Amino acid sequence: MLPINLLKTSTFRLAVLYLGLFAASAIMLLAYVYWNTAGFLVRQTDEAVQAEITGLAEQYSQGGLPLLVHTVIQRSRDPGQSLYLVLDPDGRVLAGNLDVRPTTTPGADGWMDFIYSRRGLEGVEMKAARARAFYLPEGFYLLVGRDVQERREIESLITNALVWAIALTLALGLVGGLFMSRNMLARVDEINTSSQDIMRGDLSRRLPIAGTGDELDQLGRNLNAMLDQIEALMIGMRQVTDNVAHDLRSPLNRMRNRLEVTLLQDMSPDEYRQVLERTIAEADHLLTTFNALLMIARAEAGSLRESMTNVDPAMILRDAAELYEPVAEESGCMLAIKAEDGLLVRGNRELLSQIITNLIDNAIKHGKPVAAPVAGEGEDASLPVPLPVIEVKAERLGDGRVEISVADHGPGIPSDQYGKVLERFVRLESSRNTPGSGLGLSLVSAVARLHGGYIFFSDNNPGLKVTLSLPAVSR
Ligand SMILES: Nc1ncnc2c1ncn2[C@@H]1O[C@H](COP(=O)(O)OP(=O)(O)OP(=O)(O)O)[C@@H](O)[C@H]1O
Ligand SMILES: [Mg+2]
Numbered sequence: 001m002l003p004i005n006l007l008k009t010s011t012f013r014l015a016v017l018y019l020g021l022f023a024a025s026a027i028m029l030l031a032y033v034y035w036n037t038a039g040f041l042v043r044q045t046d047e048a049v050q051a052e053i054t055g056l057a058e059q060y061s062q063g064g065l066p067l068l069v070h071t072v073i074q075r076s077r078d079p080g081q082s083l084y085l086v087l088d089p090d091g092r093v094l095a096g097n098l099d100v101r102p103t104t105t106p107g108a109d110g111w112m113d114f115i116y117s118r119r120g121l122e123g124v125e126m127k128a129a130r131a132r133a134f135y136l137p138e139g140f141y142l143l144v145g146r147d148v149q150e151r152r153e154i155e156s157l158i159t160n161a162l163v164w165a166i167a168l169t170l171a172l173g174l175v176g177g178l179f180m181s182r183n184m185l186a187r188v189d190e191i192n193t194s195s196q197d198i199m200r201g202d203l204s205r206r207l208p209i210a211g212t213g214d215e216l217d218q219l220g221r222n223l224n225a226m227l228d229q230i231e232a233l234m235i236g237m238r239q240v241t242d243n244v245a246h247d248l249r250s251p252l253n254r255m256r257n258r259l260e261v262t263l264l265q266d267m268s269p270d271e272y273r274q275v276l277e278r279t280i281a282e283a284d285h286l287l288t289t290f291n292a293l294l295m296i297a298r299a300e301a302g303s304l305r306e307s308m309t310n311v312d313p314a315m316i317l318r319d320a321a322e323l324y325e326p327v328a329e330e331s332g333c334m335l336a337i338k339a340e341d342g343l344l345v346r347g348n349r350e351l352l353s354q355i356i357t358n359l360i361d362n363a364i365k366h367g368k369p370v371a372a373p374v375a376g377e378g379e380d381a382s383l384p385v386p387l388p389v390i391e392v393k394a395e396r397l398g399d400g401r402v403e404i405s406v407a408d409h410g411p412g413i414p415s416d417q418y419g420k421v422l423e424r425f426v427r428l429e430s431s432r433n434t435p436g437s438g439l440g441l442s443l444v445s446a447v448a449r450l451h452g453g454y455i456f457f458s459d460n461n462p463g464l465k466v467t468l469s470l471p472a473v474s475r
Contacts, residue, residue, distance in 0.1 A: 011184045015177025030162045038155040089139030236300040292439040299446040313394040314339035320356045334387045339394040344473040351447045358440040359406040363390045367408025402472045407465035418457045
């Protein structure tokens with residue numbers, strides 16, 4: 001990774017900005033600390049010297065030079081940090097604990113900082129001092145000051161500590177910023193590499209998730225979910241085009257060939273009519289298949305989720321039953337609707353109606369009882385034989401789901417074929433003689449999934465019960 005890359009990252013820029021702000025506030029804080037410690041020491045020294053000057057000035061005004069010299073001699077015996085010097089006009093020492101008059105010229109504020117020597121236990125020591133000096137009438141010289149050696153040492157300790165603190169803060173902040181951006185950049189690099197692979201066509205590839213649960217992870221997860229969706233759509237599309245290619249092309253070819261052969265033959269108008277009628281029937285079948293395929297693709301695409309509304313399953317069941325009652329009667333069975341009132345699911349009305357009619361259609365078409373019920377021996381043979389009943393139910397389950405079921409008394413589906421019949425174009429051997437393309441249940445399962453539900457089969461003893469389970473909308 002090039003450092004230049006690192007400098008360009010927004011994390012690094014943010015880190016630097018943050019560092020700048022942080023350093024500024026740290027410096028302000030430390031300046032405050034300095035003013036309160038070292039600055040306080042300076043002010044305290046100056047105030048102490050000033051107080052002493054005031055005291056000596058009082059002595060001088062009361063008792064003149066003799067009292068002043070006397071006081072200075074007295075104070076010099078036990079001077080502590082204080083420094084005194086009184087000189088006569090010829091420069092001779094009259095009193096005080098300084099040996100010589102400092103040569104430094106005072107600053108504009110009247111203070112002077114100088115070095116003086118003092119004989120200590122370990123020989124002569126050079127020490128820092130700060131003082132003010134005055135000329136008294138007749139040329140006498142008075143100096144009052146303080147030894148500031150210790151204070152200077154403390155001051156430089158504090159200054160050093162503060163400078164180090166600032167330097168360390170900056171260094172640590174910079175290292176932290178670099179580390180953070182490097183880390184971040186490494187992960188962004190990984191995401192970039194993965195997305196390039198994906199763009200090159202490896203749609204099964206997913207972005208790496210570090211597992212930290214931070215924003216990058218969140219982003220990765222969302223993008224991965226998006227990729228899942230895109231992949232599912234692509235697979236769905238491919239399936240539809242495959243299906244169209246395989247399952248619509250051959251019937252279309254067959255139809256075309258038959259028409260060609262018919263044209264080559266000399267036939268009566270009646271015979272032509274028959275061929276045309278058959279062709280129309282086949283074209284209808286093709287259209288139905290085509291529509292079913294498209295509807296499955298639409299359901300699988302999931303884009304219909306936006307158009308969902310609250311739907312009452314009981315209404316759909318009643319509408320479908322009304323539509324299918326005549327068909328059922330014609331094929332010798334009855335529909336019994338048992339729908340709880342007040343149910344509500346969120347869904348696409350058109351698709352839900354379509355799949356319920358698919359299930360009822362299946363029950364009528366494939367669910368005829370194998371042997372018609374025979375009137376019992378003792379019974380009157382003239383009594384009407386009860387028609388087989390197809391039960392269509394909608395009920396609410398305790399766990400917040402709605403179950404819609406269609407149950408017949410026909411031959412049923414062997415349980416090992418339950419999964420198989422949901423696949424496209426799958427029709428069981430026993431249904432070869434009934435019309436259909438084997439797409440009805442595929443649509444039911446696709447629409448169930450679109451609605452956040454699922455379907456399952458069970459044995460109706462005898463017969464098949466297909467149950468559609470959907471999440472209920474609570475009122
Ligand atoms: N109620 C049922 N009883 C017995 N078998 C059934 C029942 N419903 C479906 N099947 C079996 O499952 C197969 C698939 O059903 P599906 O509804 O997908 O297709 P289809 O009814 O044959 O054709 P289409 O619905 O496209 O007109 C059927 O061909 C049939 O063999
Ligand atoms: Mg069907």
